[in-house]
Amino acid sequence: MEKVESGSVENGTLADFQIPAKKLNVVFVLGGPGSGKGTQCTKIVEAFGFVHLSAGDLLRAEAKSGSESGIMIDNMMKEGKIVPAEVTVKLLEKAMKKSNNDKFLIDGFPRSLDNRELFDSVTGIEPRFILFFDCPKEEMERRLLGRNQGRDDDNEDTIRKRFKTFIETSLPVVKFYEEFDKVHKIDATRTVDEVFSSIEPLFQEFKRTGSELQEELVQAILPYLSCRLGALVHTPFGFDK
Numbered sequence: 020m021e022k023v024e025s026g027s028v029e030n031g032t033l034a035d036f037q038i039p040a041k042k043l044n045v046v047f048v049l050g051g052p053g054s055g056k057g058t059q060c061t062k063i064v065e066a067f068g069f070v071h072l073s074a075g076d077l078l079r080a081e082a083k084s085g086s087e088s089g090i091m092i093d094n095m096m097k098e099g100k101i102v103p104a105e106v107t108v109k110l111l112e113k114a115m116k117k118s119n120n121d122k123f124l125i126d127g128f129p130r131s132l133d134n135r136e137l138f139d140s141v142t143g144i145e146p147r148f149i150l151f152f153d154c155p156k157e158e159m160e161r162r163l164l165g166r167n168q169g170r171d172d173d174n175e176d177t178i179r180k181r182f183k184t185f186i187e188t189s190l191p192v193v194k195f196y197e198e199f200d201k202v203h204k205i206d207a208t209r210t211v212d213e214v215f216s217s218i219e220p221l222f223q224e225f226k227r228t229g230s231e232l233q234e235e236l237v238q239a240i241l242p243y244l245s246c247r248l249g250a251l252v253h254t255p256f257g258f259d260k
């Protein structure tokens with residue numbers, strides 16, 4: 020299979036990608052904090068077999084891992100600031116390489132023009148389109164304060180800072196892609212199901228075929244089967260006898 024040319028990649032980090040950049044289907048999911056990006060990504064994954072990569076989740080995991088950059092990430096997130104693009108792009112790249120899939124929903128990224136430029140130069144991946152969840156500040160704030168997922172940044176003070184960063188640093192990314200006609204603006208004030216109904220048609224081209232669904236089923240039950248098989252081998256009535 021054709022690979023990404025290492026010459027086009029900084030540090031050659033993408034050289035072990037099994038799928039060429041041009042064949043990867045990447046959709047960026049943008050919107051203010053609490054606009055419902057993660058909620059809709061979960062539904063898109065179920066319906067269309069995408070891999071959901073949340074930049075925020077990857078950063079939170081890295082912060083918890085005790086790595087060198089962990090404390091810096093944690094502090095920046097508490098201040099509602101955008102973590103340096105080098106860190107986030109590296110985490111995304113690693114997560115994409117680990118996956119065998121060719122369809123990625125990248126949630127909460129690019130959150131700045133720096134994010135966008137570095138991702139572009141490192142991966143050479145052009146997003147298929149951008150989903151932009153449009154929601155008034157008051158509704159986003161209401162949702163964030165009711166989220167109850169134990170996130171350190173879901174407090175009034177940090178939420179105010181996150182909104183400011185969203186307007187000053189993240190909206191210019193949406194404007195950038197609007198110039199290329201790549202943005203699907205979604206009214207995110209409706210119910211979860213209504214929002215999903217309005218984005219579903221955008222993903223029809225990614226509908227899974229029968230054999231893809233079959234392969235997914237096999238992958239899902241394989242761990243169970245191998246576990247059962249292992250148990251049989253080690254019981255007196257199993258294969259040993």
Ligand SMILES: Nc1ncnc2c1ncn2[C@@H]1O[C@H](COP(=O)(O)OP(=O)(O)OP(=O)(O)O)[C@@H](O)[C@H]1O
Nearest residue numbers: 051052053054055056057058162165166209210211
């Ligand atoms: N359409 C909706 N109507 C009402 N509540 C919603 C809707 N979509 C999501 N929520 C709720 O709002 C909260 C925030 O949603 P979600 O985590 O999906 O937002 P997000 O955009 O991913 O936020 P963040 O950028 O902070 O990670 C959650 O508690 C979720 O259940």
Ligand SMILES: Nc1ccn([C@H]2C[C@H](O)[C@@H](COP(=O)(O)O)O2)c(=O)n1
Nearest residue numbers: 074075076099100101102127128130
């Ligand atoms: N590309 C990104 C994405 C996220 N962050 C930081 C800053 C955000 O406030 C925080 C939480 O993200 P969320 O889970 O709300 O998407 O993570 C960033 O610096 N760069």
